[in-house]
Amino acid sequence: MQEDDFLVPILVDNREWRKKCPERDSHDLLVAKEAQVLPKHNGVVRDPKIVDWVNCSICGKQGCRQLFCKQGFIYVQCENCDHVYVQNRIRYLNQLYKESEADAAFVKLQKNSNHLDYWTRVYKKYYSLMSNFTGPNQEILDIGCGVGSFLNYVNQHYSATNLHGLELNLGAAKYVKQIVGPDRFYDQPIEDVEFNTQFNQVYMWGVLEHLSDPTTVLKKIRDILSDQGYLLFLIPNFSSRAVKILGAQTPTFEPRNHIQFYTKKSLELLYKNVGLKSVGVYYELPVIDLMYPFIDYSKELALEISNNGEGYYEVHIAKKL
Ligand SMILES: [Zn+2]
Secondary structure, rough: HHHHHHHHHOOOOOHHHHOHHHHHHHHHHHHHHHOOOOHHHHHHOOOOOOEEEEOOOOOOOOEEEEEEOOOOEEEEEEEOOOOOOOOOOOOOHHHHHHHHHHHHHHHHOOOOHHHHHHHHHHHHHHHHHHHHHHHOOOEEEEEEEOEEEEEEHHHOOOOOOOEEOOOOOOHHHHHHHHOOOOOHOOOOOOHHHHOOOOOEEEEOOOOOOOOOOOHHHHHHHHHHHEEEEEEEEEEEEOOOHHHHHHHHHOOOOOOOOOEEEEEHHHHHHHHHHHHHEEEEEEEHHHHHHHHHOOOOOOOOHHHHHHOOOOOOEEEEEEEEE
């Protein structure tokens, strides 16, 4: 593929997505149910045993304006760096990721064949792009690797590579260990792991929006990247067409999990703070299933959305400064 070809998003007919992927709804419902039972005051979760009231995770400032409240959690936008975040943040997030019912449902979702087919196309495209940058025979680390779908893809198609996976969810661990072996599997937060190698390719598929402290995590990644190494991360796009059409009802606003939304300004500041620089931004999934009732779908529209930087996902590639 030529460099420009990577700018074209993967197109998928996802009109009946929730029928093809019923695990998607079960996961979303379980997360909503978890939030429903939390005690609230005026509709907001305030109990200090459950939530911390936090400042902006990127610039540290307190000044912000409220965007909306969902499931008892308040999304705000930082007045200083534009970062969007959940202000009353659940205190025991890592525990939930480890063994909650909703996260067990997420493990099931990753095994759904329709879900996997789409993501395998994404993995193929971006592994190929990353390998254009780094060349073959890589030390690869996938942080928050779930059941290891990406690692499995690389393992099956490119054997001359050392694969490492980090995942907190206990139910996912056994799948990942089978792919990477027990010595290259990590079940702790990345800040706590001591690696004895440097990586040429580090991946985070839908992880950065979950992290309480993205700065510390990215600093650690910078330290374990080789000088010729690249980091790829996929995050939800706060400026997506889906958000413009569906507003607060966009499924990515799932306040128990998705606590950080990066904007151009906040991401630039984050890069500066951790010593990384951007080498590329790509947009995927221009249209999600819930948008169809509100658009006149065509391939041209999908491409226009993507070209405008309004895809549902952003894929960023970065390297050391
Ligand atoms: Zn800020």
